[in-house]
Every structure is written in C-alpha cells, then in structure tokens.
Amino acid sequence: MSDSKIVKLVDESTSRSSELPLLSGTLGPACIDIGTLYKDTGHFTYDPGYGSTASTKSAITYIDGDEGVLLYRGYPIEQLAEKSSFLEVAYLLLNGELPKKEEFSAFEHQITHHTMMHESLKDFFKGFHHDAHPMAMLAASVASLSAFYHDDIDVDNAEDRKLAAIRLIAKMPTIAAACFRYSIGWPFRYPRNNLEYVDRFLHMMFEVPSEPLELSPVAAKALDLLFILHADHEQNASTSTVRLVGSTGANPYASIAAGITALWGPAHGGANEAVLKMLEEIGSADKVETAVKRAKDKNDNFRLMGFGHRVYKNFDPRAKIIREMTHKVLNELGINDPLLDVAMKLEEAALKDDYFVERKLYPNVDFYSGIIYKALNIPTEMFTVMFAIARTAGWIAHWIEQHETPGARIGRPRQIYTGADVRNYMPVDKR
Ligand code: SDX
DSSP, rough: OOOOOOOEEEEETTTEEEEEEEEESSOOEEEOOOOOHHHHSSSOOOOOOHHHOOOOSSSEEEEEEEEEEETTTEEEEHHHHHOOOOOEEEHHHHHHOOOHHHHHHHHHHHTTTTTTOOHHHHHHHHHHHOOOOOOOOHHHHHHOOOHSSSSGGTTTHHHHHHHHHHHHHHHHHHHHHHHHHHHOOOOOOOTTTTTTTHHHHHHHHHBBBTTTOOOOOHHHHHHHHHHHHHHHSTTOOOHHHHHHHHTTTOOHHHHHHHHHHTTTSTTTHHHHHHHHHHHHOSSGGHHHHHHHHHHHHHSSSOHHHHBOOOSSSOOHHHHHHHHHHHHHHHHHOOOOOHHHHHHHHHHHHTTSSHHHHHHTTTTTHHHHHHHHHHHHOOOOHHHHHHHHHHHHHHHHHHHHHHHHHHTTOOOOOOOOOOOOOOOOOOOOOOO
C-alpha cells in the first residue's frame, strides 16, 4: 500500500486548498483520501449511490468490473467454484487463508456443533402469520439471536466475535429451513450432525417424519456451488449496511439482520425471486422480444431482472459459472424446464440489443440461479433466503474485519440540504 502521491484541490473562490493523498491497494484504482477536505476547504463531496466512493479498506474480496474478475482473498472464483466447498470458502473469508486439514476439521466440528436453534425460537415463529414472507421471518429470527446470546456478544472481544461468526454460519440454514417449514405447516427438523453443511440443510428443508429422504448428489453439489458464488462481493449494499450498523458498535446478530433486510430488495438479492417471476410472466420464448422492448421503454417500470450490475461492465463471472451449472443440473435431474428456454432467448436477445450493449448490461449472478433453485424444489419465495445463508459468511467476515481495524469510526455521511431556509414559527391562527 503506497500513499506517496498527492492530489491538490483548490477552491478558487476562497483560495482555500487541500492536499489529498492518493491511496493504493494491492489491486484496483487508487483512491483520493478526502478525509481532511472539509477541514481544509469547508466543502463536502457529493456522490449519491457511491459510484466513485470507496467506503473502507478491505482485504477480503477484489472485483475488476471491466475485466469480469472476482477474487476471494486472492483466489479466482472459478478455481474456488471448481475445487473448494462452501464451508472451506467461509473459513477462507473469515481467516484470510485456506485451512490446513486439521484446521478445517476443527472449523467444521465447531460449525456442526452450533447448528441447533434455541427451543424458544420455535415459539417465536408461532407469532408469524402462516403466509409471512420467509425473508421477514429470517430477518426477525436472526435479530432475535441477540436476545439468546447477550452474555457473549462483547464486540471488543475477539473470542466473542469468532463465536458469533460460528453461530451465525451454523444456525442460518437451521433458521432458513424453519422459515420454509413454518410457511407450509411442517414440523421443524433438528440438524443432523452426521451430514455435511449443504446436505444437512437439504434434510432440514425436505425430510418428513414419515419417510427417509433420498437426496441427489447433484442437488447438493449445485447448492454448494451457489453458496460459494454468493458468499461475498465486497462493499455491495447489504455488506455496506452490515458495516454501517456495525460501526455503531451494534451486536453481530443485529448487524447481520440489517444486512438481511438490505439484501431483500429486488435491486439486490431479491432479484433472484424477481427473475423467476419475470420469466414466468414472459411465459414463452416467442414473448421475449416484447419483454426486451418493454425493458428499454423509460415510461414502463419493467426492467430485465438479473441484468445489469453497478460494478460489472462485462460478464459477471459468477453468472457464467451458474449458466453452465444450470444445464448440467437440469440434464442430470432429467428436468426439462421451459423457463430455461425463455432465459436463454432473453439473454441472447439482450446481448445483441444496442440498448443493453451500449449500457454494458450483462446477466448477473441472479439471472440463472433461480432456475437451479426451482429444479431443487426450493420455492421462489425462499430464493433470497438461499442468498442470505451464503452471504452470511461474507457479512460476518466484513464485520470482524471492521472490528479488527484500528481507529475505525462510526459511519456518518453528510448531505446537501435542500429544505426551507430558517423561518419563524407561526401560531396556528396566523398560518
Ligand atoms: C446483486 O453490488 C453487488 O455486488 C450486488 C450483488 C452481490 O453479489 O452482492 O452482485 C448481487 O444485487 C445483483 C444485482 C441484482 N439486481 C438486478 O438484477 C435488478 C436489475 N438490475 C438493475 O436494477 C440494475 O442494473 C442494478 C441495481 C443491478 C445496478 O444499478 P446501477 O448501477 O444504479 O445502474 P444504473 O441504474 O446506473 O443503470 C445504467 C443504465 C440506466 O439507463 P440510462 O438511465 O443510462 O438510460 O442502464 C439501465 C438504467 O435504466 N438499466 C437497465 C437495467 N439495469 C440498468 N435497463 C433495463 N433493465 C435493467 N435490468
């Protein structure tokens, strides 16, 4: 990290100036450090949507949006997708290095032995209406963990932070499966410690007391892959939310619950649910042209869900991997889903349409993931919950990194005030 160069900014109207250091990371563009700008010149910067703003330094994930590159702790996503597992990736995100054999065994053991939900959490579920959205139940249940573990959530204690990370990664599938089973009136299943992370989750989702569950290894492999691809994505909206909440000193469960609610929006993680609903609404490949026309019409709210990305101005590398996996999963499970034809036609039509080409709008991580989830019998409303299970690893890695960073301050952006100038209160009979 070199901080040698300086950018000088002069306000010609006041002659006040600021010498702003240029900060460089290991990879990626250098950043102008504007920390002293207000003190030196009396000005703030304005960047709604943070298109030009780095909010933090981080050593976890790197994205090159122009080249379509994604690295977790330096490892290309393609290599992790092919060779690793979600739990190994979670270890990597948290600890910075791939685990040695014994380190992984210890981590897996810890995760496996923190998977149970507190029995009282079951009663908490009873307060939800039967048709509550699973993301609403997930956010509330994760926030409620603060009430169960308040004795060991000292955010300044490294051991407590680590324990919270283990608990969150371990319990998220248990809570997610409970959200699903509650919504269909099935009894909750306890986690089975003889199973691996993803298999255990699929059992908690689909096992019924009356018969054993036959699980396809293809299903477990596909889900593990989706979890790897969704595990982290640097300062996206939900991770930035976790960091902003975390900057106040809020406990990890409250911080992650905030991340879950941020993820829910259709412009972010909620897009996977929205993609499937859109593909169903389009219905057949011959209606694709009309959909593309509507997506380009500024007077129409319709947008191609699963298309476009703030950072990627090239293919989202995760979308390429998921696209390939979608074909494999459907073939191996013997499923012929007409929605895949609609998705492929839509992708083809958009990629050669000037509107999408000029704006560099490519399919993102959420475009094909829903078709795989559907093939695994996961209901559409659970799609964003799936994303949240995986992203918990990234959220908590960022939350820990933030607490390990010396001199961190509360996040507190400023504004351009556009309201009324100062004025005097008028008694009601004079207004
Ligand atoms: C995720 O940030 C992350 O890293 C997120 C994520 C992660 O892993 O954490 O990658 C996960 O959230 C994926 C994104 C899922 N969202 C969607 O698929 C929803 C559909 N996409 C869009 O709403 C949109 O593309 C965003 C939200 C993803 C990005 O928004 P930006 O960066 O603010 O893009 P923009 O609005 O500046 O768009 C530029 C232009 C605009 O047109 P003009 O005003 O220049 O004429 O492209 C148009 C937009 O209207 N545009 C689209 C479009 N997306 C952008 N037009 C039609 N369909 C679309 N999907």
